[in-house]
Amino acid sequence: MGDQRIKNIILEIISVVAPDAEITDVKADVRLRDQLDLDSMDFLDIVMELRKRYKIEIPKEEYPELATLDSCAAYLGPKLAAVPA
Amino acid sequence: MVADRLRDIKSHYDVIIIGSGLAGLTSANCLAKCGRSVLQLEQHYNFGGMATWFRRKGGHIFDISLHGFPIGMIKSCRKYWTKEISESIVQLKGIRFDNPQFQLKTTFDRQDFTRILVEEFGVAEETVEAFFDAARGMDFYDDQSMTTRELFEKFFPGRSDVVRMLMEPIAYANGSTLDDPAISYGIVFSNFMSKGVYIFRGGTDKLIYMMRQELKANGVDVRKQVLVDRIVVEEGKVRGVMANGQFISCGAVLSNANLKTTIDKLVGHDQLTPEFVEQAKAVRLNNSSCQVFIGIREGETLENIGDLLFTSVDPEFDSVRLCAKDVTSRTFSMYYPDTRPGSDRYAVVSSTNANWDDWAHLSEEDYQKEKKHLIETTITALEKYIPDVRKKIDHVEAATPRTFYHYTHQAMGATFGTKFEGLQVSMDLPKQVHGLFHAGSVGIIMSGWLGAINYGVIVANEVDSLCNEDSKSKGRLAS
Numbered sequence: 001m002g003d004q005r006i007k008n009i010i011l012e013i014i015s016v017v018a019p020d021a022e023i024t025d026v027k028a029d030v031r032l033r034d035q036l037d038l039d040s041m042d043f044l045d046i047v048m049e050l051r052k053r054y055k056i057e058i059p060k061e062e063y064p065e066l067a068t069l070d071s072c073a074a075y076l077g078p079k080l081a082a083v084p085a
Numbered sequence: 086m087v088a089d090r091l092r093d094i095k096s097h098y099d100v101i102i103i104g105s106g107l108a109g110l111t112s113a114n115c116l117a118k119c120g121r122s123v124l125q126l127e128q129h130y131n132f133g134g135m136a137t138w139f140r141r142k143g144g145h146i147f148d149i150s151l152h153g154f155p156i157g158m159i160k161s162c163r164k165y166w167t168k169e170i171s172e173s174i175v176q177l178k179g180i181r182f183d184n185p186q187f188q189l190k191t192t193f194d195r196q197d198f199t200r201i202l203v204e205e206f207g208v209a210e211e212t213v214e215a216f217f218d219a220a221r222g223m224d225f226y227d228d229q230s231m232t233t234r235e236l237f238e239k240f241f242p243g244r245s246d247v248v249r250m251l252m253e254p255i256a257y258a259n260g261s262t263l264d265d266p267a268i269s270y271g272i273v274f275s276n277f278m279s280k281g282v283y284i285f286r287g288g289t290d291k292l293i294y295m296m297r298q299e300l301k302a303n304g305v306d307v308r309k310q311v312l313v314d315r316i317v318v319e320e321g322k323v324r325g326v327m328a329n330g331q332f333i334s335c336g337a338v339l340s341n342a343n344l345k346t347t348i349d350k351l352v353g354h355d356q357l358t359p360e361f362v363e364q365a366k367a368v369r370l371n372n373s374s375c376q377v378f379i380g381i382r383e384g385e386t387l388e389n390i391g392d393l394l395f396t397s398v399d400p401e402f403d404s405v406r407l408c409a410k411d412v413t414s415r416t417f418s419m420y421y422p423d424t425r426p427g428s429d430r431y432a433v434v435s436s437t438n439a440n441w442d443d444w445a446h447l448s449e450e451d452y453q454k455e456k457k458h459l460i461e462t463t464i465t466a467l468e469k470y471i472p473d474v475r476k477k478i479d480h481v482e483a484a485t486p487r488t489f490y491h492y493t494h495q496a497m498g499a500t501f502g503t504k505f506e507g508l509q510v511s512m513d514l515p516k517q518v519h520g521l522f523h524a525g526s527v528g529i530i531m532s533g534w535l536g537a538i539n540y541g542v543i544v545a546n547e548v549d550s551l552c553n554e555d556s557k558s559k560g561r562l563a564s
Contacts (some may be wrong), residue, residue, distance in 0.1 A: 051553055
């Protein structure tokens with residue numbers, strides 16, 4: 001799965017778990033938390049949604065890997081590669 | 086003949102949830118939405134745990150859990166329940182304090198507290214801002230050695246009036262005291278006292294009804310009047326539960342029962358390491374409560390005296406006296422007809438914090454006498470605000486720590502879960518037994534309606550992760 005596609009997936013999930021978040025102009029290298037009004041419960045929802053959709057596990061201690069869109073793409077790339085298309 | 090509460094039960098569920106407090110209900114909904122098969126078992130005939138209600142002859146309906154929660158409920162209800170539920174949450178604007186140190190009315194938000202502290206209490210604005218910022222900056226992982234008392238002493242030395250305004254509502258909301266860790270105060274304060282107090286329009290009965298409809302729509306199998314006797318564990322793994330004398334198999338159990346009840350009675354110490362048992366034994370429960378429910382006769386009205394009244398005749402705020410059987414401090418929750426649109430009824434619920442030991446060991450005769458005394462003194466206290474209330478009362482009754490124990494099975498009638506250390510024990514339980522989880526009011530910060538709902542989601546995530554791993558390993562075995 002390409003980086004851009006992963007970033008789009010994350011943005012789409014954010015629009016579901018935090019409908020008020022303004023996701024049209026998100027910078028890929030800036031922490032999502034600093035650009036959008038996301039709290040720790042929102043990040044938990046992102047983790048749950050990724051598991052529901054792609055059956056991937058993100059251990060608690062690796063949640064910080066989801067800080068920016070770039071880090072999401074780098075971290076989730078290998079995990080999503082194993083997901084059947 | 087006793088109805089078979091387990092009729093048409095399936096032989097196996099992914100998850101069985103014991104109890105239906107707000108944490109249990111919310112985790113059930115989350116797990117069902119994740120595609121798990123969920124069975125929820127409640128021992129009482131009503132759902133909601135402490136977030137519940139009861140009816141009495143004469144058209145009276147009383148909410149039990151003190152009505153008032155932080156703004157975060159709107160977001161959590163929208164995310165984990167429904168838009169309709171979140172849209173029924175409205176702000177209570179008439180919050181009053183009346184005690185020997187001050188009388189004031191507040192909208193209960195940071196701006197208004199700042200105004201009061203600066204203009205009426207004469208505190209420097211920088212100090213107030215610094216206090217709010219310090220409270221907001223506090224985190225679960227911060228130093229736990231500072232107490233709430235020390236936090237107040239640092240910012241407002243010698244100001245027992247300031248301490249009272251900032252502490253009294255929190256003590257009623259979660260049973261915390263000045264000796265609990267400052268971080269537990271900071272986290273709750275920032276949530277609870279920054280943007281107002283909110284309630285569910287329609288009453289707790291409507292909220293729980295809407296939640297049940299949603300659980301039904303998402304396929305949760307919900308049963309009431311089913312008492313779980315024990316959680317069946319074999320070789321360190323959850324196998325199921327014994328309930329109403331019947332074994333029901335499952336992959337995971339999420340206990341929304343009291344933490345101590347879960348560990349001591351439902352699981353049993355033989356399934357746990359001695360170190361963990363010791364750690365669990367050291368967990369202190371929070372205090373219990375007394376409430377007086379006052380129903381106003383049909384056709385009578387009450388003038389609006391505010392929504393939530395924090396009253397006290399104590400000279401200063403005192404965590405010990407706040408729980409004393411000789412009550413000096415009460416919260417009055419006023420229920421005007423607009424609490425339940427369509428109804429024309431008025432009710433008042435008085436809540437006080439209380440100790441289990443003061444009530445548990447009374448003889449039946451003394452117990453009834455003490456309850457009468459509690460009712461009588463409560464009505465007298467209310468007359469200060471509504472002078473003619475006595476003749477308008479149609480129904481009145483009292484609940485004590487014994488009442489809460491009877492209906493919720495919470496150890497020692499605890500109405501606010503456990504002290505801070507309970508959170509770690511609750512979170513560590515899954516490491517002891519594969520497939521065993523706990524969610525409910527623990528550690529002060531995961532207490533109250535919002536804390537319980539959010540903790541339910543956090544634990545549901547852990548349960549869902551385990552279900553995912555277990556199904557993966559089963560898949561590997563099969564192939």
